[in-house]
Amino acid sequence: MSTILVVEDNEMVANAVAFKLKREGYEVVLALDGREAKKELGQKKFELIITDIMLPYMNGIELIEYAKTNYPSIPIIVLSVANQEKMVMNAFQLGVEDFISKPFNPNELILRVKRVL
Amino acid sequence: MQDFKIILIESVEEDKAEFSALAKKNNWECEVFSNCFEAFQFLKDNAESYCLIFVSVPTFPLDTVKIQDYLHQLGGLRFTYVVNYSETIHKEEYLASTKFIKKPFLQAKDDIKQLVQEIEQLKNNESTAAPTVNPVYDLDYLNDISDGDQVFVEQSLISFRDFVGKRIQDLLTWRENLNEEHINKIKETAHQLKPSFQMLNNETGSTLANELCYEVSAENKEEISAYVMKLKVQYDLIMEQIKKNHPKL
Numbered sequence: 001m002s003t004i005l006v007v008e009d010n011e012m013v014a015n016a017v018a019f020k021l022k023r024e025g026y027e028v029v030l031a032l033d034g035r036e037a038k039k040e041l042g043q044k045k046f047e048l049i050i051t052d053i054m055l056p057y058m059n060g061i062e063l064i065e066y067a068k069t070n071y072p073s074i075p076i077i078v079l080s081v082a083n084q085e086k087m088v089m090n091a092f093q094l095g096v097e098d099f100i101s102k103p104f105n106p107n108e109l110i111l112r113v114k115r116v117l
Numbered sequence: 118m119q120d121f122k123i124i125l126i127e128s129v130e131e132d133k134a135e136f137s138a139l140a141k142k143n144n145w146e147c148e149v150f151s152n153c154f155e156a157f158q159f160l161k162d163n164a165e166s167y168c169l170i171f172v173s174v175p176t177f178p179l180d181t182v183k184i185q186d187y188l189h190q191l192g193g194l195r196f197t198y199v200v201n202y203s204e205t206i207h208k209e210e211y212l213a214s215t216k217f218i219k220k221p222f223l224q225a226k227d228d229i230k231q232l233v234q235e236i237e238q239l240k241n242n243e244s245t246a247a248p249t250v251n252p253v254y255d256l257d258y259l260n261d262i263s264d265g266d267q268v269f270v271e272q273s274l275i276s277f278r279d280f281v282g283k284r285i286q287d288l289l290t291w292r293e294n295l296n297e298e299h300i301n302k303i304k305e306t307a308h309q310l311k312p313s314f315q316m317l318n319n320e321t322g323s324t325l326a327n328e329l330c331y332e333v334s335a336e337n338k339e340e341i342s343a344y345v346m347k348l349k350v351q352y353d354l355i356m357e358q359i360k361k362n363h364p365k366l
């Protein structure tokens with residue numbers, strides 16, 4: 001089964017996403033900020049990245065840029081909240097595959113994950 | 118009236134006497150204190166769930182915002198109203214309460230009677246309502262995600278208590294010194310907290326976090342400060358209910 005890197009600085013959201021994905025049989029690695037995510041990317045092979053945009057230390061856009069340059073084959077789904085439309089547009093320009101708004105709909109999350117894997 | 122008291126924090130002797138007479142005439146259970154610490158002690162020692170609290174300003178040594186903080190920490194449903202002869206009180210003090218009552222008390226007696234009726238009504242509604250009804254938060258979303266997995270639901274509530282609680286404390290610390298760096302941190306944290314309130318279906322907290330992050334001007338320190346307090350009050354209200362519904366957490 002695929003391994004998914006979830007990058008989210010809100011513990012409640014991160015745990016909820018992880019819970020739902022694990023229930024579907026995916027292996028999940030959590031990173032609470034961009035720096036941690038970068039480290040995980042260097043240590044493990046991932047089939048998908050799900051990331052928030054506003055993150056501490058290294059924001060989501062920087063992380064997407066880094067991942068698309070160094071790991072171009074890994075698809076990325078962006079987690080966003082309202083009022084981030086401009087940043088979501090930037091993320092799409094960097095090549096992200098899809099986005100999900102928070103709080104996420106659990107069925108939508110699984111549907112979108114299956115679509116990009 | 119059982120399990121419902123009116124608390125007055127008032128330092129002016131004439132006003133104390135006037136309020137006590139009004140309470141006696143209307144058969145209200147009332148406790149009058151000269152300062153907030155006496156009131157805190159009373160509330161600690163007495164388990165009234167519902168309290169209608171009048172805080173006469175200016176208060177000393179704590180301001181109304183801090184008094185509100187302490188009251189929420191003590192638990193129970195507390196409805197606080199600021200009282201003064203003049204309506205031109207500090208905006209923060211006004212925002213920390215839900216309504217303003219203008220002294221003298223005798224002239225405000227109809228407003229006070231209405232407040233008492235509203236709270237008695239609320240209390241009666243709660244006692245006849247089904248125990249699962251919860252006005253501050255619900256678990257629909259968490260149950261939906263987890264298909265009702267109670268371990269997950271409880272872990273999420275613990276996460277709300279600790280994760281959001283820690284950040285609310287950070288907000289209060291930064292609020293003490295609203296420089297540019299702290300204002301940016303407040304706005305980032307508000308953004309971070311918004312989904313947590315949404316996950317508990319608490320629209321007020323979610324709206325406050327959103328407005329604090331995106332709509333309140335970074336120049337308007339007074340408003341930022343007031344929003345931080347309102348968000349804290351919302352967090353306290355949710356925690357109060359969580360503790361009531363999940364005493365083992």
